[in-house]
Amino acid sequence: MEGDNAAVSVERVCEHVWLIDTEALGYKGTVAAYLIVGSRSVLLVDSGYPQATDILVGVLSDFGDMDLILFPTHVHLDHCGSMGALAREFPRAKIIAHRRAAKHLVDPSRLVESVRRIYGSGFLEEVGLPEPVPEGMVSSFEEEIEMDLGGVQVKGIYTPGHAPHHASLFVEPDKAIISGDAVSNRIPAAGRIPIPATPPPSFDLEEAIRSLKKLESLRAKRILLAHFGLLDLWEGYFMEEELELRRWIEEVWRTYREEGDEGEALARVVRRIAGRIGIEELPSTLIGTVYVSFAGALDYLRRTHEAASGALDGRG
Numbered sequence: 001m002e003g004d005n006a007a008v009s010v011e012r013v014c015e016h017v018w019l020i021d022t023e024a025l026g027y028k029g030t031v032a033a034y035l036i037v038g039s040r041s042v043l044l045v046d047s048g049y050p051q052a053t054d055i056l057v058g059v060l061s062d063f064g065d066m067d068l069i070l071f072p073t074h075v076h077l078d079h080c081g082s083m084g085a086l087a088r089e090f091p092r093a094k095i096i097a098h099r100r101a102a103k104h105l106v107d108p109s110r111l112v113e114s115v116r117r118i119y120g121s122g123f124l125e126e127v128g129l130p131e132p133v134p135e136g137m138v139s140s141f142e143e144e145i146e147m148d149l150g151g152v153q154v155k156g157i158y159t160p161g162h163a164p165h166h167a168s169l170f171v172e173p174d175k176a177i178i179s180g181d182a183v184s185n186r187i188p189a190a191g192r193i194p195i196p197a198t199p200p201p202s203f204d205l206e207e208a209i210r211s212l213k214k215l216e217s218l219r220a221k222r223i224l225l226a227h228f229g230l231l232d233l234w235e236g237y238f239m240e241e242e243l244e245l246r247r248w249i250e251e252v253w254r255t256y257r258e259e260g261d262e263g264e265a266l267a268r269v270v271r272r273i274a275g276r277i278g279i280e281e282l283p284s285t286l287i288g289t290v291y292v293s294f295a296g297a298l299d300y301l302r303r304t305h306e307a308a309s310g311a312l313d314g315r316g
């Protein structure tokens with residue numbers, strides 16, 4: 001797996017927002033962090049895997065005198081991996097997280113355990129181990145939190161579904177949502193075909209749909225995807241997201257029942273997505289993404305069989 005050694009990619013995507021490519025596992029264009037710059041404070045949304053620390057320290061050091069706020073959308077390793085290291089580098093920073101995320105930042109042991117179980121130890125070695133964040137640096141919120149970065153109002157909004165500790169951020173003057181994993185992945189290298197983000201161990205379809213409706217009500221003009229980049233919103237985007245999500249859950253269930261074997265079912269789903277993108281074979285990073293969403297969807301269906309049969313009846 002060869003990384004790209006070109007300069008760190010930082011790109012202005014809205015008037016107040018910059019996209020930082022965290023180059024996950026050496027690949028550009030897969031995991032983004034976003035920096036919002038006000039006159040008084042800068043706020044970093046997400047922080048990539050632990051191996052992204054150097055990239056982010058480099059970018060944040062340019063804002064030496066300003067107040068720094070760190071906002072992890074949730075505590076999956078591709079979003080909060082280097083929060084602890086950043087907290088060590090910038091001890092005056094403030095970390096704002098949903099209440100259910102805060103405890104995992106302070107003690108990442110359960111997070112690490114769950115990553116080890118789902119992805120294996122080799123993966124953890126590759127992306128690095130997250131450091132704990134000092135408890136005193138973390139402030140948490142429940143439903144919403146408003147912040148003024150100096151002329152730039154932003155709002156953190158609880159958007160569970162992908163995970164019970166998931167939040168999104170709305171940048172009011174730019175009418176931009178930074179969505180974490182509350183919406184589908186659309187990776188440029190995969191033709192921006194939507195791939196729902198439904199990972200184990202706690203994806204919840206109904207919560208995810210409620211969160212889509214919350215985001216829709218913001219009447220944003222654009223969405224900034226963690227995976228990956230700026231998407232100008234169109235009429236009906238959120239409805240398409242909901243349908244895509246329901247269709248995905250239904251597809252995973254139907255394929256699994258028809259094949260009777262997880263491996264075979266996954267292979268068929270992967271072939272179908274490759275066909276939709278118009279390529280022969282999915283690149284390995286995308287197979288990983290599909291595998292995780294497939295496993296999480298199946299896990300959700302097993303966990304909530306009754307609710308699931310409701311979701312599968314005629315609505316899929």
Ligand SMILES: [Zn+2]
Binds near residue numbers: 076079180181226227
């Ligand atoms: Zn993610």
